[in-house]
Structure formats: C-alpha cells, structure tokens
Amino acid sequence: MATFDGYPRESGPAGVRNYVAVIPLSVTASPIAEAVADRTAANVRATPHQMGTDPPEAAREQVERTLSGVARNPNVGAALVVSLGTETVDADAVADAAAAAGRDVETLSVHEVGGTAAAVDEGTELARDLHAEITDRRREECDASELVFGVECGGSDATSGIAANPAVGAACDRLVRDGGTATFSETPEFIGAEHVLAERCVNETVRERLLERVNRREATAELMDVDLRGAQPSPGNQEGGLTTIEEKSLGAISKGGTTPVRGIVDYAERLPVGGGLVLMDTPGYDIESVVGKVAGGAQVVAFTTGRGSTTGNPLAPVIKVTGNPKTADRLAANMDVDASGIIDGEPIDSVGDRIYRTLLDVASGERTAAERRQLEEFAVNELQPNELAELRGDA
C-alpha cells in the first residue's frame, strides 16, 4: 500500500507541511500579514491577496469561503487571521473554520490594537506562540488515500497535451487506485473537450452540472460579443503550437487521468477525501485556480508547463512537470520532473510512476523547486461583473 509521512490532524486528513498560516482578510491587511510572517519563522506563511475590504456580496462570500478553506487546509497546523477591522468578510467565520478542524487560531485587528506598527508587533507575538504550539509535531506514516492532489497546467504548449499532462494523469490514476482524491479545474479549458469528460461522469447529475458550468464560461465570451481567440489559447500558447481552445482543452483534460469523474465542486469548495477524480469550477488563471484547490483541501499540487511557468504556493508544495525538452534544459532549476522523454519514446506510464513517487516523496517532506526558491504566489479569484450579475439573478 502506498504511504507518505505526514502530520496527522485532530480532524481530517494529514498535512504534508506544518505551517502557521497568517491570513489577511483584505489587501489592506496583507502587508501586516507579510511582515508578521517575515519576522517569525520559515514555517509561518502569509497569504497576501488583492481583495478589498467591502466587495459585492457574491464576491464577499467567495473570499470568505476561500480564506476559510485555506485556514483549514491540512498543511495548516495553526492560523492567525489578520484584519484591518472594517472588512465585511467575517474574521470569526474564517477563524471558526480553522477551530472546527481542531487547529489553534488567533485573530488580530489593526483598528483594535491601535495601528499597523502595533499590529505587526502583536501579530508577531501571536504567530510565535502559535508556532511554538505546533513545532513539536512529528511526521507519521499515513495512507496515500489521505492525499488530495490538485493538478494544474500553465504556460501550455503542444508538448503539454502530448507528454506532461498525460503523465500527470497517469499519476492521478495511481492515486485514485490507492484510494485518494485527484482534482483538476480551469473550466474555460474544458471547452471543446467537455463531451469527453461528460462521458466519464458517474451519473446524470454530475454530467449536467459539468455541462452547465462549461456553458456558463463559454457564454461569458458570447455575452460580451467577443470571442475567446487571443485569450484562449493565449499568445504564448499559440507560439507553442496550440491553435484553438478545443486543441488546448483536449490536451489539458488528460492531466486528470482516465478514471470516472465523481463530482464537480465550486471554486474553493471543500473537496472530498478518498473521493476519486473530482473537478473544480475555476477560472483559467493559474494562481487563482491553484489557490481554489488549496482552499478545497489539496495538500500537494502538480503543475504542468510547456513554456516554463515557475509559480508556487505559500501553503501547498507545487511539483513542476514539463514535457518540453527545451524548457526541461533551460529551466532545469525550476522543474521537478522532466517528462520530455515521452516525445522520444519513454512510456507515459513510467513517467507517471515517477510523478507518483515524487508526489509521495514531496508529501513526506522533500522540498520542490518552487519551495526551495520561495516562490509562493497567492490570489483569490475575483468575480467578474457579468458573474456578479448572474449570481444576483440579473442575468
């Protein structure tokens, strides 16, 4: 049976890292969170983002859901929630999510402590105390079925659909076979391939929900009397040989493997543990999409790239996989797995085995290229005006 050495949690699956998350409620609280993380320890990680203090209601709900999910991610041993004090996102709701999962949690308000300097001082003290609480936790052997594995692609080119994505898909198939959860997202990149996914849905409810989500993303372009060309595939994708969104999507969906699609959840909604292959409805923007899956509970992410994306995440290790031999060579220091041998005849399954072993090693503490270089991008998906109108019932 496949195992990894993780941090058992009081509730829910084991973590693969043991961090204090310093979570700001808004862009205004973000520099405080970063300063606190900088002043404490390497395992204290901030999640700065760009959301304002008073977003429209649907956006507020999404920010609260995302930050609550981040606060209870298995890699978070304890959390500090930082606010300016005027945010409409509820600090207590975010803190309660962590507390309900059995994590130590504190809240801090710039207004209440009397300014930003006092907040950094007070926050640093709170973060040090939280860190002291969790620093003696030890890794124990855990079953691979506790893993929620998020997969993402970015900077795609023609090699993504030929090599890196099917190889990561083969690793997803192995994890699902061993009882875990694999998830992929980026709904705009289902367009043109949704019929393939729809055939693999376990029931009519999942199938209808998937097709409805894809239609909604496609309608976004149609509502605006524009088309996806120029944005999907991106100019970089086009330079890499991808001509249409259909071609990009057909290559993109192979990163989830070949098992049945068991469900589709909302952006940042909680993912099932031991759930097989489950999709998440997210935008195509990589950073927001990765954060959605981490908020959903993913402890580890695999990120395929043809042209050479280098991004990471503050709380979940991100394993970089490329199928482009030039990228594997030029950006070797930013890549974890070279899948380009597939183009010269290396079997997809053998690279899939390599990625699965890397997943278990990284889950057991081995640091990824992005972690070694402290690449920790974080962004919450910002709902667009047409999405807000639809969620209000205007469209």
Next chain:
Amino acid sequence: MKGTVLGDAGLHMAAQDNVVTAIDDLDAGTGIPYDDRTVELVEAIPFGHKVALVPLEPGDAVVKYGETIGEAVEPIAPGEWVHTHNCESRRGRGDRTADREVA
C-alpha cells in the same frame, strides 16, 4: 506516447487525425510518410506545430486527438502549416453571434 510517430518527424495522435504535430523543428522539403505516400513540407514547421496531411477546404474540420479542434478558414494543401492564420475555433465565438445580429 500515444499515437504514431511518422518518419521521426510528426506525431499522429489518432488514426482519424488530418494533421500531425512536428516533434522537431522541421525544414521545408521534409517528407512525412502517410497512407502509402509522402507528404512533403511546403514550409518550415516549428517544434510542436501542426502540418496538414490531406487537402482541407474552408469549413472542413481539423482533427487532432481524434477530435475536432477547429475548422479550416482557407484552403490548406498537404504539407502546409496549420495554425491561427488558416484554422479557427468553433467555440466561444461571441464575435460570430454579434455578426449575425447585425446582419
């Protein structure tokens, strides 16, 4: 790798595909063996880009992975580069909806 490599030059992902993907930077004149004949490249094709194997007319489906990835918008001869200049998506085309409403 899924698919069949033709002449060490092009990857044919599925039997019904009417394009192949260059697995190297290919020079004009390179021959790709296909269906008992040789498709000769009429132009240089960069790594990862696609080459037509058969003649395509405007409106014809371009097929890769055994699936439609778009349609030809110009006549395309065997051995020609297939990309955004002569092949377009059929999906997410709000521009076409707008044209219809104006007309």
